[in-house]
Amino acid sequence: MAIKKKTLLKVIILGDSGVGKTSLMQQFVNGKFSHQYKATIGADFLTKELTIDDKTVTMQIWDTAGQERFQSLGVAFYRGADCCVLVYDVTNQKSFDNISSWKDEFLIQANVKDPENFPFVIIGNKVDVDESKKIVTQKKAQQYAVNLGNLPIFQTSAKEAINIDQAFDVIARNALQQEENEEFNGDFDDAININLESENQGCAC
Amino acid sequence: MGHHSLQAKHSFSNSSTVSLPAERLSHLVVPSTLTANYNKSAVSKGEEEEESFHFQQNEQSNQIYSDNATATVAAVTGHLTIPKSTSRQKSLSSSFNLSVIDLYGSPNSQEQDQEQGEEGEGLSDDYEEEEPQQQQDRKPSIAQPQQSEPQINKSEYDRYGFRKQTRSVTQRQYDTWFQNKYQPHAIRRKRKWIQLFSKAGLATPDTEGLKQVRFPVKSEKLKRFVRKGIPAEWRGEAWWWFAKGNDVLQEGLYDELVVRSGNFKGKDLEVIERDLNRTFPDNLHFKSQEQGVEPEMIQSLRRVLVAFALYQPSIGYCQSLNFIVGLLLLFMSEERAFWMLVIITGRLLPGLHEMNLEGVNVSQGVLMLGLKEYVPSMFKKIMNISFDQESLKDDGENGDGYEYLRRIPPVMLTTSSWFMSVFIGSLPVETTLRVWDCLFYEDSVFMLKISLSLFKLIETQITASASSAASEESDIDEMEIFSLIQNYPKTLIDPSTLFDVIFTSRNQFNGLSQDDLVRCRQFVAEKRQTASKKNKNKSKSGGTDDLKVSRRLLANEDLWSDELYGFRSKSGAGSSIVRWNKDLSERVKRRMKR
Structure with a gap:
């Protein structure tokens, strides 16, 4: 049985259909890649236990459907997210252009208290492809991430497992910080994570 | 190609x-x-x-x-x-x-x-x-490694x-x-x-040489036969027959649509294209056997999806239709698959694939009410993990205790794919097919019955898990419930595990009728509609489209006047009947007439 009141980090992965959201999640959680992923309907989630600076946390990753109309189902589960990952496909300009819409959509639906400081992480996926197929250059993307509020950005390949752990490490740290901030601000959601102020996981009651 | x-x-x-x-x-x-x-x-x-x-x-x-x-x-x-x-x-x-x-x-x-x-x-x-040119292009590759x-x-x-x-x-x-x-x-x-x-x-x-396939007239016996499974090679004919395919079939229209598809441009096309190879990558018929050669099935899938997007612009292409068509194509011709899609998206799963997916929310609301009535322990658990104090405050505003119909709990995102994809991918193949057999025979109320049956099974799993932990059920946390709902159905390889629940007569929900479902859908749609009216200016996505669909779901006036939210128990005891606020419904009705 899991230890109660452990820190739960909720991470939402958004981005256009086919950019590789499922693959990223699978690669990070299970260390696998497959050509056989099906289109995601609604949402799937996986969890992974992580240790961040001696602190054990459980990351709950939500993989979503990319088609626009599925956003209307997102209202409920965006809430309480600690970090939002925005994914585009380096071979698909449109998926890159849509990054800011995904960000806005998230902020509206998640009802984030402090939108300015909410942690987003941008991921440009499929960097394993042939150079000639890459449409969104790293330079362009980095500039864009700066303009969007100096957001962290990673170039990854879920297929070749490039940069996945690095990206998710930043995601986890950002999520943890967000979680702690919310705690500090007296968030109503007290079902989880009651003793973040103490370093170890002992009971604070 | x-x-x-x-x-x-x-x-x-x-x-x-x-x-x-x-x-x-x-x-x-x-x-x-x-x-x-x-x-x-x-x-x-x-x-x-x-x-x-x-x-x-x-x-x-x-x-x-x-x-x-x-x-x-x-x-x-x-x-x-x-x-x-x-x-x-x-x-x-x-x-x-x-x-x-x-x-x-x-x-x-x-x-x-x-x-x-x-x-x-x-x-x-x-x-x-047929295609001599392509043939020439193709070299006989000797065990070409893929x-x-x-x-x-x-x-x-x-x-x-x-x-x-x-x-x-x-x-x-x-x-x-x-x-x-x-x-x-x-x-x-x-x-x-x-x-x-x-x-x-x-x-x-x-x-x-059979000109007209005919199945025996509907009867309790036939229903039992269907529940035990239609022979796989008759499924195409049976589905077509029971879903009354001939009633919707317009001869020649599909061919016409395919011709017109050539000029079809739109956002949907790109999404369709991306999903073709993400439909059944694990099925031989959808798999390219040779580099650069597109399987016939993929081509059929494309034609049906594009033709449907043309035919039904209020839906266009919605992800999950690819799975439905893909499965249909394994059992019937393109033309029939097309018309079956018309039946499924229109009559059986109304509104579920529309632009705003309001039908999904309605179906999940119906499922929530079903859980409340028939699997109350699961209902409570879902409520506990879904709503915090903030939400309860919101509910206070509306004051009717139905906040969970307006704001569908996140966990229902998983069950929404049960409905949208008609269980493809959520249940193993043979089990899915058995559900499909019954869906066409028994109408969409079967979707609710099978969902409730799944929750019954999940409930058992949770009880087992809780007792093994030798602690109170509250120890089953959010993630475990999520993960059970998401993953447990995928293990139900033997259809009888699930169908035994359906066959058990002491499960009251087996007595649910299609009328009960229709009434319940209307109730949920109405509840949601009052919310979306309220929020019309508040939220950009909860606006008029939702209203339109809700109104369509409300269209049937005589059923609308029923004061139950559905779910009459067949036993007649009436103990489980929940009444909803008649005054409220009257008010909404008046407002809508205006």
């Missing part, structure tokens, strides 16, 4: 200017005595090819079947043929055996296995008459061409179950079905 040999060339030889695909029904069946031959022709450029295709129109098979009452197990496992479907293809009357896998298991399966490794050569040779699967080992695939092994089920589990349990079941049921047809004085759907 190209073809492979899942379709026989005969079907194509007279194809018209519109390149429509061949008859599809027949590709499921392989006479056991022919399996080896067939398989060779399907996967290799062997000399037996001609011979095996000829052989498949064998007369013997039909004799065995017309003399059905005494059919032996051997006959059942052996020569099954499949009827034609659309009139367009009537002339191509022969039934080809196009599956790589035999339906009822074959004594030759050992031989099949030995034959692996011969694929990779000239998969599309069957089409030389990226992930250099060889196709047929024993790894089930009788529909799906990979037996999934993330939740091992191949060994599958084989053990299928050989020891399900195959005998299927053979037994097939025999019973033949007797049923015989008693009803009807020719079975696979009778040679």
Whole structure:
């Protein structure tokens, strides 16, 4: 049985259909890649236990459907997210252009208290492809991430497992910080994570 | 672009200017005595090819079947043929055996296995008459290695061409179950079905030369038969019959739409294109057997989805339709698959695939009410993990205790795919097909019944898990519930695990009728509508579109006046009946009339 009141980090992965959201999640959680992923309907989630600076946390990753109309189902589960990952496909300009819409959509639906400081992480996926197929250059993307509020950005390949752990490490740290901030601000959601102020996981009651 | 040999060339030889695909029904069946031959022709450029295709129109098979009452197990496992479907293809009357896998298991399966490794050569040779140019382009590649699967080992695939092994089920589990349990079941049921047809004085759907397929009239007995499974090779005909396909079919329209598709431009096209190869990557029929050659199934899938987007612009293309069409195409022609999609998205799952997916929210609201009534412990758990104090405050504003209908709990995101994809991907294949059998026979209320049955099973799992932890149920946390709802159904390889729940009469929800469901949908739609009116200016996505769909769902006035939110218990005790606020409904009605 899991230890109660452990820190739960909720991470939402958004981005256009086919950019590789499922693959990223699978690669990070299970260390696998497959050509056989099906289109995601609604949402799937996986969890992974992580240790961040001696602190054990459980990351709950939500993989979503990319088609626009599925956003209307997102209202409920965006809430309480600690970090939002925005994914585009380096071979698909449109998926890159849509990054800011995904960000806005998230902020509206998640009802984030402090939108300015909410942690987003941008991921440009499929960097394993042939150079000639890459449409969104790293330079362009980095500039864009700066303009969007100096957001962290990673170039990854879920297929070749490039940069996945690095990206998710930043995601986890950002999520943890967000979680702690919310705690500090007296968030109503007290079902989880009651003793973040103490370093170890002992009971604070 | 190209073809492979899942379709026989005969079907194509007279194809018209519109390149429509061949008859599809027949590709499921392989006479056991022919399996080896067939398989060779399907996967290799062997000399037996001609011979095996000829052989498949064998007369013997039909004799065995017309003399059905005494059919032996051997006959059942052996020569099954499949009827034609659309009139367009009537002339191509022969039934080809196009599956790589035999339906009822074959004594030759050992031989099949030995034959692996011969694929990779000239998969599309069957089409030389139709597309000589492409044929020239193709070089016979000798066991060309493919990226992930250099060889196709047929024993790894089930009788529909799906990979037996999934993330939740091992191949060994599958084989053990299928050989020891399900195959005998299927053979037994097939025999019973033949007797049923015989008693009803009807020719079975696979009778040679049959002009009009007919199923026995609906009865409790037939319903029970359907619940125990329709013979796989009759499914296409049965679904079409029970869903009343002929009532919606407009002859020629599909072909017309396919022609018009050529000019279709739109956002949907791109999404469709991206999903084609993400539909059934684990199914042989959807898999490219040769580099650069697009499987016939993928082409069919594209045509149906694009034609549907043209035909039904209020839906266009919605992800999950690809799965529905993909499964239909394994059992019927393109044209029928198209019209079945019209029926499924329109009548059976109204609003579920519309632009704003309001029908999904309504269906999930209905499921929540169903849980509240019939699986209350699960309802409580979901409420506990879904709503914090903040939400309860919101509820206070509306003050009716139905906040969970307006703001569907996150966990229902998982169950929403049960409905949108009609359980494809959520349940194992054979179990999914059994649900489909009943859906067309019993109408959409069956979706609710099966969902509640799943929750009954999940409830048992949770109880087991909680007691093993020797602690209170509150220890089952959010993630465990999420993960059970998401993953447990995928392990239900044996349909009877699930159908036993449905068959258990003490589960009150088995008495639910289609009318109950319709009423409940209306209730939820109304509840949601009051919310969306309120929020109209608040949220950009909760606006008028939601309202429109809700209103459509409310359209049926006489049902609307019923004061139950659905769910009348058949026992008549009325104890479980929950009444909703009649005043409120009156108010809304008045407002809507204005």
